[in-house]
Each structure stands twice: as structure tokens, then as C-alpha cells.
Amino acid sequence: MGLDNKKIIHDILWLRLAQMIVNEEYKAGKFKIPIHLAFGHEAIAVAMNHFMEGDDKLILSHRNIAYNLARHGRLKPILDEYFLKPSGLAEGKLGSMNVINSQKGIIYSSSILGNNFSVATGVAMAQKILPQNGITIVLGGDGSIEEGTFHESLLMLKSLNLGAFVIVENNEWSMSTRIDQRRCPIDLEKLTSSYNIKYVRLEGNNSIEYIEQLKKLRKLALDGMPVCIEVMVTTMGDWIMKTPENPNGKFVNYHAGPAPTVELKDWPLLIKTSEEDPIFVLNKHANSSVLEEMSREIRDEIKKDIST
Ligand SMILES: Cc1ncc(C[n+]2csc(CCOP(=O)(O)OP(=O)(O)O)c2C)c(N)n1
Numbered sequence: 001m002g003l004d005n006k007k008i009i010h011d012i013l014w015l016r017l018a019q020m021i022v023n024e025e026y027k028a029g030k031f032k033i034p035i036h037l038a039f040g041h042e043a044i045a046v047a048m049n050h051f052m053e054g055d056d057k058l059i060l061s062h063r064n065i066a067y068n069l070a071r072h073g074r075l076k077p078i079l080d081e082y083f084l085k086p087s088g089l090a091e092g093k094l095g096s097m098n099v100i101n102s103q104k105g106i107i108y109s110s111s112i113l114g115n116n117f118s119v120a121t122g123v124a125m126a127q128k129i130l131p132q133n134g135i136t137i138v139l140g141g142d143g144s145i146e147e148g149t150f151h152e153s154l155l156m157l158k159s160l161n162l163g164a165f166v167i168v169e170n171n172e173w174s175m176s177t178r179i180d181q182r183r184c185p186i187d188l189e190k191l192t193s194s195y196n197i198k199y200v201r202l203e204g205n206n207s208i209e210y211i212e213q214l215k216k217l218r219k220l221a222l223d224g225m226p227v228c229i230e231v232m233v234t235t236m237g238d239w240i241m242k243t244p245e246n247p248n249g250k251f252v253n254y255h256a257g258p259a260p261t262v263e264l265k266d267w268p269l270l271i272k273t274s275e276e277d278p279i280f281v282l283n284k285h286a287n288s289s290v291l292e293e294m295s296r297e298i299r300d301e302i303k304k305d306i307s308t
């Protein structure tokens with residue numbers, strides 16, 4: 001295992017554990033604000049953190065926890081922000097859906113669906129005019145691409161030759177509806193090809209592969225080509241709601257709030273035993289005992305951090 005790979009594996013385990021700790025506080029009813037957890041988004045979030053360099057800017061949505069944690073590397077300031085404490089990352093003023101961290105290039109996060117695409121287009125334009133040594137990266141979900149701003153931003157990015165990564169985390173859900181319940185399918189590859197925008201699909205939750213792919217795309221963006229990257233994710237934390245009318249239960253996907261079926265354990269940190277879970281994919285890079293030992297060390301590290 002190379003040094004970088006070890007760090008990537010560490011960061012994925014750390015991000016899972018950090019989110020599990022947030023979830024435990026959430027289950028105990030300790031937050032006054034809604035938080036959108038992102039179990040299952042760890043591989044792309046960690047890949048993005050390892051990919052970013054120079055003046056790169058990252059512009060996020062309501063589901064920003066994985067990226068904010070991965071970029072920051074410490075749980076305590078973000079946890080305190082969720083508690084709205086003065087010791088929080090933004091002095092307790094931003095809560096969860098709008099958390100930013102400008103020192104780490106996260107300059108905007110929006111709770112208004114799709115609004116961040118327009119802001120990112122402006123940022124990409126500023127980076128070109130200044131000029132800056134970096135690219136603009138904006139995140140949205142499969143629901144956000146239903147907003148007009150997504151389409152207008154693609155049009156403007158391409159028309160003005162603004163290199164940017166437009167990342168679409170496709171988890172098939174927008175709040176409580178699946179794509180096939182709410183709209184016609186959108187073939188992003190065809191849609192972006194009609195604008196002559198580069199399209200790449202990432203799936204399989206292999207962070208190491210994702211970083212390699214992202215690195216190959218940097219030059220294109222620096223040369224003024226917008227790149228649409230569709231990442232297939234499963235947002236985990238779903239549960240079955242049983243009622244007297246429906247004793248067999250109804251599937252409830254995870255959108256926000258505590259994830260009742262996810263429990264903090266020392267090991268294993270798996271939520272699913274398939275490639276939908278980035279922790280499961282780590283078995284390709286390290287054996288279980290190495291992962292377990294790393295995970296226990298990380299748990300101690302985080303405990304120490306949050307007890308200060
Ligand atoms: C302009 C606007 N319309 C609606 C909402 C309510 N809303 C919040 S999250 C969400 C669904 C987002 O789905 P997606 O972009 O796929 O992200 P996911 O939650 O699946 O990660 C909606 C409709 C909003 N925040 N802003």
C-alpha cells in the first residue's frame with residue numbers, strides 16, 4: 001500500500017466515523033437544525049479533497065457534510081457549528097446547509113436548490129478574468145438538475161469557455177421521490193454532448209480511481225472546457241416504516257434527519273456489503289485486519305478531538 005493510498009483509506013474511514021458520531025448526536029435529539037448526512041458519499045468527497053490544489057474553489061449544496069468534513073479534517077469545529085456554538089467553524093452562524101470554509105476553497109454552500117450552479121458560473125468567470133491558478137467545482141444532485149439554473153449555467157459555462165467541474169451526485173432521489181416517480185429520465189451524457197460539454201461518469205466508489213480520473217480532467221477545465229461528472233451514489237440510512245395500516249412496512253429513503261438504522265460501532269463500519277458502500281470497496285486495497293486497526297486508531301483520534 002503506497003503512502004497516498006494509506007492516507008486515502010484513512011480519510012474514508014475517518015469520514016465514515018465522523019458522520020456516525022454526528023448521527024449519534026442527532027439520534028439523541030441534540031441538534032436544533034436539520035443536517036443532511038451523506039453516508040455513501042465518502043469515496044467522491046475524499047477523492048475531491050485529494051484532488052484539489054492551488055486556487056481551486058468548491059461550491060456545495062445542502063448535502064455538504066462529506067465535503068466539508070473531508071476538506072477540514074477535524075470533526076470538532078463542524079460539530080460545534082451544527083450545535084450553533086461560537087466555537088463552530090462559522091461561529092455558529094451558518095448551521096449545516098450553508099457551511100463554508102474559505103481557507104480550504106469552499107467559498108459557498110447553498111440551501112436553495114440549484115442556486116449554487118449560477119454562483120459557480122460567476123466564480124469560474126472570475127477565475128478566468130483574474131486569472132487564478134485553479135478551477136471551479138460545483139456540486140449538485142439528480143434533483144438539482146431539474147432546476148433551470150443547472151441548464152442556464154451549463155449554457156453560460158460553455159458559451160464563455162469557462163472551465164469548471166459540474167459534479168452531479170446521482171442517488172436517484174430528490175427528497176422522498178425516486179427519479180421514475182417524478183420525471184422522465186435525463187440522459188446527462190446526451191444532454192451535455194448537445195452543448196459539446198465533456199461528460200464523465202464515475203461509479204464503483206473507488207476513491208483512488210476517482211482521483212486518477214479527476215486529475216486527467218484538470219487540464220481540459222484549465223483550457224476552458226466545462227466538464228460534467230455524474231457520480232453514482234447510494235445515500236445510505238434508509239429504513240422501514242411500519243404502521244397499523246401497513247404492518248409489513250414502507251421503504252423510507254434517507255434524505256435528512258438522523259439515520260435510525262446506522263449505529264456507531266468500533267468495527268465493522270459497513271452499512272452495506274456491496275460496492276454501494278465505499279467502506280466495502282476498501283477491501284480491494286487493504287485486508288480487514290489492517291482496516292480494523294486503522295479504524296480503532298481513528299476512533300481514538302476523533303474522541304480526543306471532540307473532548308477538547
Ligand atoms: C429552490 C428550492 N426548491 C426546493 C427545495 C427543497 N429541496 C431541498 S433538497 C431537495 C431535493 C434535492 O435532491 P438532490 O439534488 O438530488 O439532492 P439529494 O438530497 O438527493 O442529495 C429539494 C427539492 C429547495 N431547497 N430549494
Ligand SMILES: [Mg+2]
Nearest residue numbers: 141142143173
Ligand atoms: Mg438526489
